[in-house]
Amino acid sequence: MDSSIADLRxxxxxxxxxxxxxxxxxxxxxxxxxxxALDADVIEPNAMTLxxxxxxxxxxxxxxxxxxxxxxxxxxxxNYESQKGQQLINNxxxxxxxxxxxxxxxxxxxxxxxxxxxxxxxxxxxSRPQSSQLGAWASDQSRIIPGxxxxxxxxxxxxxxxxxNATVPLPEHWGGFRVxxxxxxxxxxxxxxxxxxxxxxxxxxxxxxxxxxAP
Numbered sequence: 040m041d042s043s044i045a046d047l048r049x050x051x052x053x054x055x056x057x058x059x060x061x062x063x064x065x066x067x068x069x070x071x072x073x074x075x076a077l078d079a080d081v082i083e084p085n086a087m088t089l090x091x092x093x094x095x096x097x098x099x100x101x102x103x104x105x106x107x108x109x110x111x112x113x114x115x116x117x118n119y120e121s122q123k124g125q126q127l128i129n130n131x132x133x134x135x136x137x138x139x140x141x142x143x144x145x146x147x148x149x150x151x152x153x154x155x156x157x158x159x160x161x162x163x164x165x166s167r168p169q170s171s172q173l174g175a176w177a178s179d180q181s182r183i184i185p186g187x188x189x190x191x192x193x194x195x196x197x198x199x200x201x202x203x204n205a206t207v208p209l210p211e212h213w214g215g216f217r218v219x220x221x222x223x224x225x226x227x228x229x230x231x232x233x234x235x236x237x238x239x240x241x242x243x244x245x246x247x248x249x250x251x252x253a254p
Contacts, residue, residue: 051143051228056235058249065223065239065247066110069146072225073108076139088136089115091126099126105137106163112219113148114155116163118180120212127152133218143228150220160214165206172207173197224252 062068076084085105092098099122107114113135117124127133135148164172177193184190201207221241228234234254239247 049228050230051234052230053143054227055229056225056227056237058237058251061225061237061249063247063249064110065220065225066108068225068239069108069223072139072142072144072146076142076144079139079141081139081141084137084139086137087113087115088138089123090134090136091123092130092132093126094130099123105135106215112150112217114215114217116160116213116215118175118178118210118213119154121180124180124212124216127216128154133216135218145224145226147222147224147226148218148220149222150218153217153219155215155217157209157214161209163215164209164213169201169203169207173201175210175213176207229254 062071073084083104086102087105088100089103090098090100101123103115103117103123105113106116119125119128131152133150133152135146137144137146139145164175173194176197177190222238224236224238226234226236232254236252236254237249238252239249242248
């Protein structure tokens with residue numbers, strides 16, 4: 040089995056990426072690529088790997104969903120008491136990776152993290168389906184439980200407590216984080232593994248420097 044894994048490879052040849060192709064603003068460039076992923080019917084183009092670390096530097100990673108992007112940064116939501124939530128609170132730095140395989144593209148993002156305000160979190164929370172709102176109350180995310188029936192019973196109890204049109208309050212332990220980027224890399228697959236890598240680094244005056252990296 041190991042030899043067959045080692046033999047797996049894909050030659051990338053869809054497109055190239057030159058510095059002249061890029062917007063001077065990496066957020067605007069991300070929005071261009073994201074729209075192209077949408078237009079290409081990429082499945083869940085907002086799925087991204089979120090890498091966090093403990094204060095001691097031990098990393099963990101998982102897939103979460105991007106729920107907003109603006110000049111302020113990249114937004115996602117979670118349980119603040121979960122593993123990732125606690126790591127971000129105690130070590131507020133993160134890395135994000137988007138992989139749009141259909142377009143042979145990746146975007147890598149690094150930056151400082153801040154919690155959203157309660158108002159911002161509540162606005163998004165109440166835009167979700169009620170079943171998702173109740174799920175945020177039912178799950179003590181990342182904690183050991185004896186079985187799935189615990190979750191199902193909690194959800195059943197919550198459904199009894201809240202009618203279909205009832206307002207479900209925002210949990211104190213749930214809300215958003217924003218990754219404020221200081222480095223964003225755009226990666227386009229190329230033949231012979233000579234991929235195009237263009238990286239933006241934030242400068243002290245707030246401008247962005249763009250450089251090409253060797254693949």
